Amino acid sequence: MSQRTKIKALLQSQQTEIDVTVKGWVRAFRSNRFIALNDGSTNNNIQIVVDFENTDPALLKRITVGAALSVQGKLIASLGKGQTVEVVASDIEILGDSDPEKYPIQPKKHSLEFLREHAHLRFRTSTFGAIFRVRNSLAFAVHQFFQERGFVYLHTPVITASDAEGAGETFHVTNFDLDNIPKTETGEIDFKQDFFGRATNLTVSGQLEGELGAMALSDIYTFGPTFRAENSNTTRxxxxxxxxEPEVAFNDLVDNMDLAEDMLKYVIKYALDKNADDIEFLTQRLTEEEKTKPQNERSEMTLLEKLQFCLNHNFERLTYTEAIDILKESTPNKKKKFVYPIEGWGTDLQSEHERYLVEKHFKKPVILTDYPKEIKAFYMRQNDDGKTVRAMDILFPGIGEIVGGSQREERLDKLEQRMNEMGIPTEELWWYLDTRRFGSCPHAGFGLGFERLVLFVTGMGNIRDVIPFPRFPKNAEF
Ligand code: 4AD
Ligand code: MG
Structure with missing residues (x-):
């Protein structure tokens, strides 16, 4: 294997007049002379200068958009505009041809919808290169944040027998022959004969298992895939x-809010420092896109300003009840009322309400707490008012809910009572209830939807564009 230098390093090189090997994919080839080559290390291409008079015409013909090349040559200070260095090629090897008639990613602007249909190739565009480098940095920063604070990264199972959120949105897991599903004498599916001897599903959340870990290791976090067969035909x-999902023994709701706010600021700052050029590119992209909107719908801040604003301000903290009071008094603009009117205390907030609070009322991230128990999961700690629970949702501009969490109900009797009220079988969650039987203690945690974070930091409008291989209804091709 020959040595190669990544394009990002070449572009930053202090030294010129050195021999280099560079490998990548052709983004453009102008006048049989200038190749724009990209290897994914940065959005910027390196310019390769081809001595076309002394290059085999058959080889020149194979330098097409999308082809993979290995280039040897000299790195020199560029005389041309738009780049500081370029490579004068002495040897070009075609590693993989790309038929220009068939290659779908042409050197022009493609719509995001088109690229979604070519998700297997969209990594090769500037926008998606930037998105996935930012995503990578955010993932790394999440680990660094928790590791610096002594948290244990706990792997929770993908296959479970429980529905942590109790919302019935699970995907079943089975190895039954679908043409021949065993039935019991009464005609029901006989899960006893299934692989695990019981009905199982893909996890909707690692929280319940995470709590088991926290009740011994104190501070844990999970970071893994979760699955929901729900309302997934939206941009969120x-x-x-x-x-x-961090889970922390001995934390209360205020500690939980502090942890979430610190984490969000830490990872956003990390990406801003580490991926300054990508975020600059995405900021420009968004500014161009905003120009196509009517004046009154355009964002007041650029992406970069929005991210910096978020770092420099405390998140607004208020209760659900206070939020309802604000919303009841509000009309989103002069003429229009909310599509879903605020019926009164007790109803769940729609994303238009959440976004109104964040984008119009407070104009900054908001943490709502103490929701009505009826609209929240069984495991949240009940307040003394008998009506609300120690829940928290963090709402972000342009996103809505980015984090959902709570202080947990640590009192066995209260928890069992709530499970009974909600029809959640206590026998099946005996292992979860054991934590409340043996050394129970106050604890709290939350779940951050990673793609919603990536959406916020990249300024993209559709969650399907910030995960490499999106899964949504009728879509699992690649
Ligand atoms: O609010 P959720 O449902 O909370 C839980 O699952 C808790 N067990 C978390 C905890 O306390 N450990 O989901 C948490 C977050 C949401 O705030 C949202 O950001 C994201 O997960 N989320 C989704 N993201 C993308 N697609 C979906 N279908 C999502 N559902 C939730
Ligand atoms: Mg939620």
């Missing part, structure tokens, strides 16, 4: 998404 939902 996927059927398969990644979730980060």
């Amino acid at each position: 939902h996927l059927a398969e998404f990644w979730m980060i």
Whole structure:
């Protein structure tokens, strides 16, 4: 294997007049002379200068958009505009041809919809290169944040027998022959004969298992794929998404809010520092896109300003009840009312309400707490008012809910009572209830939807564009 230098390093090189080997894919080839080559290390291409008079015409013909090349040559200070260095090629090897008639990614602007249909090749565009480098940095920063604070990264199972959120949105897992599903005498599916001897599903959340870990290791986090067969035909939902779920023994709701706010700021700052050029590119992209909107719908801030704003301001903290009071008094603009009117206390907030609070009322990230128990999961700690639970949702501009979490109900009797009220079988979750039987203690945690974070930091409008291989209804091709 010959040595190669990544294009990012070449472009930053202090030294010129050195021999280099560079490998990548052709983004453009102008005048049989200038190749724009990209290897994914940066959005910027390196310019390769071809001595076309002394190059075999058959080889020149094979330098087409999408082809993979290995180039040897000299790195020199560029005389041309738009780049500081370029490579004067002495030897070009075609590693993989690309038929220009058939290659779908041409050197022009493609719509995001088109690229979604070519998701297997969209990594080769500037926008998706930037998105996935930012995504990578955010994932790394999440680990670094928790590792610096002594958290244990706990792997929770993908296949489970429980529905942590109790919302009935699970995907079944089975190895039954679908043409011949065993039935019991009463005609029901006989899960006893299935692989695990019981009905199982893909996990919707690692929280319940995470709590078991926290009740011994104190501070844990999970970071893995979760699956929901729900309302995923929106720009904010996927059927398969990644979730980060910290769980901390001895924390209460205020500690939980502090942890979430610190984490979000830490990872956003990390990406801003590490991926300054990609975020600059995405900022320009979004600014161009905003220009196509009517003046009154355009964002007041650029992407970069939005990210910096988020770092420099405390998140607004208020209760659900306070939020309802604000919303009841509000009309989103002069003429229009909310599509879903606020019926009163007790109803769940729609994303238009969440976005109104964040984007119009407070104009910054908001943490809502103490929701009505009826609209939240069984495991949240009940307040003394008998009506609300120690829940928290973090709402972000342009996104809506980015984090959902709570202080947990650590009192066995209260938890069992709530499970009974909600029809959640206590026998099946005996292992979860054991934590409340043996050394129970206050604890709290939350779930951050990783793709919603990537959406925020990249300024993209559709969650399907920030995960390499999106899973949504009728889509699992690649
Ligand atoms: O609010 P959720 O449902 O909370 C839980 O699952 C808790 N067990 C978390 C915890 O306390 N450990 O989901 C958490 C976050 C949401 O705030 C949202 O960001 C994201 O996960 N999320 C989704 N992201 C993409 N597609 C979907 N279908 C999502 N559903 C939830
Ligand atoms: Mg939620």
